[in-house]
Amino acid sequence: MDYGTKDYISGHWYSVPDLSLRDHRFSVPLDYSSLSDRIIVFAREVVSVGKEEKQLPYLLYLQGGPGFESPRPAEASGWMKRACEEYRVILLDQRGTGLSTPLTVSSLSQLGSATKLADYMKHFRADSIVNDAEFIRVRLVPDAEPWTILGQSYGGFCAVTYLSFAPKGLKSVLLTGGLPPIGNGCTADTVYKACFEQVLSQNEKYYKRFPQDIAVVCEVVNYLAKLEGGGALLPSGGILTPKGLQTLGLVALGSGGGFERLHFMFERVWDPILVPGAKKQISHYFLKAYESWIQFDTNPIYALLHEAIYCQGASSRWSAHKIRGEHEDIFDPIQAAKEARPVYFTGEMIFPWMFDEIHALRPFKETAHLLAEKQDWPPLYDVEVLNNNKVPVAAAVYYEDMYVNFNVAMETASQIAGIRLWVTNEFMHSGLRDGGPQVFDQLMGMLQGRKPWF
Numbered sequence: 001m002d003y004g005t006k007d008y009i010s011g012h013w014y015s016v017p018d019l020s021l022r023d024h025r026f027s028v029p030l031d032y033s034s035l036s037d038r039i040i041v042f043a044r045e046v047v048s049v050g051k052e053e054k055q056l057p058y059l060l061y062l063q064g065g066p067g068f069e070s071p072r073p074a075e076a077s078g079w080m081k082r083a084c085e086e087y088r089v090i091l092l093d094q095r096g097t098g099l100s101t102p103l104t105v106s107s108l109s110q111l112g113s114a115t116k117l118a119d120y121m122k123h124f125r126a127d128s129i130v131n132d133a134e135f136i137r138v139r140l141v142p143d144a145e146p147w148t149i150l151g152q153s154y155g156g157f158c159a160v161t162y163l164s165f166a167p168k169g170l171k172s173v174l175l176t177g178g179l180p181p182i183g184n185g186c187t188a189d190t191v192y193k194a195c196f197e198q199v200l201s202q203n204e205k206y207y208k209r210f211p212q213d214i215a216v217v218c219e220v221v222n223y224l225a226k227l228e229g230g231g232a233l234l235p236s237g238g239i240l241t242p243k244g245l246q247t248l249g250l251v252a253l254g255s256g257g258g259f260e261r262l263h264f265m266f267e268r269v270w271d272p273i274l275v276p277g278a279k280k281q282i283s284h285y286f287l288k289a290y291e292s293w294i295q296f297d298t299n300p301i302y303a304l305l306h307e308a309i310y311c312q313g314a315s316s317r318w319s320a321h322k323i324r325g326e327h328e329d330i331f332d333p334i335q336a337a338k339e340a341r342p343v344y345f346t347g348e349m350i351f352p353w354m355f356d357e358i359h360a361l362r363p364f365k366e367t368a369h370l371l372a373e374k375q376d377w378p379p380l381y382d383v384e385v386l387n388n389n390k391v392p393v394a395a396a397v398y399y400e401d402m403y404v405n406f407n408v409a410m411e412t413a414s415q416i417a418g419i420r421l422w423v424t425n426e427f428m429h430s431g432l433r434d435g436g437p438q439v440f441d442q443l444m445g446m447l448q449g450r451k452p453w454f
Contacts, residue, residue: 008139013052018076019084020052021045024140025099030123032131041132042099043140046073046080046089057171058140058147059087060133062094062155064178066125066309067301069098079150079436087148090140094158095132096124096301103301105360114366121304121371126154126161126380133158134166146171150440151178152432153403156395157309157380163416164382167391174443175395176432179409181310182381188310188319192349194405196327199347202253202402207342210263214342220245220269221337223282231357232282236291238359240282242333242343244290247354249345251293254402256427256434265289297360304368306350311377318372320349348403389417394443396432399425420446 011023022045030037047056063070070091073080083089096103103124111117138144148171151159156178162170181187207214221242224231231241252262271283296303307316324331324346336343352372355365393416397409413419422442424431431439444450 008136015049016074016076018049018081019073020047020049021073022052024136026132026136026139028095028132028135030120032128039095039101040099041095041101041136042093043136044070044091044093045140046084046091048076048084051084051088055142056086056088058090058137058145059083060090060092060137060147060149062092062129062133062149062151062158063097064153064155065094065097065299065302066154066305067094067097067103067299067303069093069100069102079432079440082437082440083150090136090147092129092133092136094129097299105297105300105363108300109363114364114370117364117367118370118374121301121308121367122374122377124301124305125309125377126158127165127378129158130162130166133162134169137169148172148174150174150176152176153178153429154309156180156404160386160412160416161380163389163391163393164380164385167385167389170391172392172447173394174440174447175393176439176443177396177398177401177404177429179395179397179404179412180381181408182383182386182412182415184312185314186307186311186316186319186377188307188316189323191310191405191408192320192323194408195347195349195402196323198400198402198405199249199253200330200344201400202347203249203342203344206253206259206262206345209259213263213266215340216266216269217245217343218337218340220266220282221333221343223280225334225337232287234287234291234359235284236297236359238291238362239357240287240290241357242337243351243353244357246331246333246343246346247349248290248293249347250349253345253347254428255430294358296354296358300361300364303350303354303358303361304364304371306348308371308374308377309380311374312379312381313375313377315373315375315377318352321351324349324351383415386416389419391418392447393419394446395419395421396427396439396443397421397423398427398429398431399423401429403429422446 008026013020013022024043026041027038028041029035030039093100149159156175157180224242231239252258269286271281333343355361355368
């Protein structure tokens with residue numbers, strides 16, 4: 001694609017039901033401190049049909065992650081339909097995702113050594129994402145006016161980085177399940193200690209809902225533990241071990257409908273016995289479903305940078321693995337299965353053994369260890385700036401959030417001047433997806449004075 005003398009290209013309008021879309025591609029620096037190598041960052045503009053030329057304020061959506069692309073709208077629905085009533089929505093594929101020079105299992109192999117890859121990956125955190133957003137704003141928004149941003153989960157982390165380092169680019173900020181820990185050093189230990197408590201609670205709720213699954217999961221763990229190599233071969237070439245089975249909690253325990261999906265998945269864990277005397281085995285259906293839930297083959301940034309998003313001038317040193325070790329009496333799946341007690345699933349945590357057991361991650365094992373030991377991560381937040389914040393901010397804080405701990409979120413909120421909070425247990429972390437119009441309306445109402453916030 002020839003950019004000529006411009007550093008961005010805009011496409012023509014096209015449509016899906018009730019929405020008009022336009023694609024924008026920006027040639028941005030890989031490293032904003034050197035401005036040498038460049039990558040492409042993609043953003044999709046979305047408006048209600050008929051409003052293509054209408055003057056509308058801009059709203060930038062920052063997706064959760066890290067390492068996941070923005071939504072692909074197939075029709076006007078959810079929060080996006082509501083937002084398009086009054087905004088021109090910009091869906092940003094954060095660098096390394098979607099159409100933004102995607103970092104995939106195959107493309108990352110071009111970088112060669114683990115050292116080069118680790119050095120490359122340092123440019124894909126919130127600080128660089130915010131620089132990209134500012135690069136786009138001054139080129140896309142008329143007169144480079146400030147815009148509103150909506151940050152979901154990790155997108156909220158990026159929004160707080162934005163508030164710290166580029167607040168002049170912001171008209172207002174909406175956060176949904178996205179208030180990060182902002183302390184110095186690496187806050188991962190604090191996060192995982194707090195999150196393990198909520199993970200325990202979610203496990204207890206799951207087994208209370210589906211008590212029959214206690215025996216089912218124990219049987220699966222016992223089966224896996226007895227297999228040669230300690231697990232079942234996955235369709236991709238990886239291996240499903242008892243520890244790997246526990247990672248289903250990453251999706252199932254913290255999102256709306258997750259309990260039900262997990263239960264129905266275990267309903268089909270075993271192949272039927274078609275021939276008398278045939279050996280019992282885990283079904284291909286279940287193994288394929290497992291890999292579909294754990295999307296490391298398509299979004300490796302999530303695994304490689306998950307703990308690094310908590311680091312400022314300090315290393316994570318496999319924090320989740322360390323904190324889990326402190327709870328091994330509770331989370332040891334083989335021991336739990338032997339004792340016929342509930343096998344607890346884990347939450348949003350990346351462990352070093354994943355780079356052995358998950359086929360797509362095996363090439364990045366050395367890189368993952370280098371990133372876990374890296375200490376010179378640059379700052380992501382400026383507490384003094386946040387203490388003196390002037391940008392209107394409204395945040396949905398989910399009381400039973402398994403991914404962004406309630407107490408950690410409230411501590412951060414206390415450091416952001418003027419923030420308006422909506423604390424609710426009506427939704428889980430996926431509130432923006434599950435009840436988008438209601439969540440969006442609540443936050444906008446708080447900013448506009450239509451909803452009480454205290």
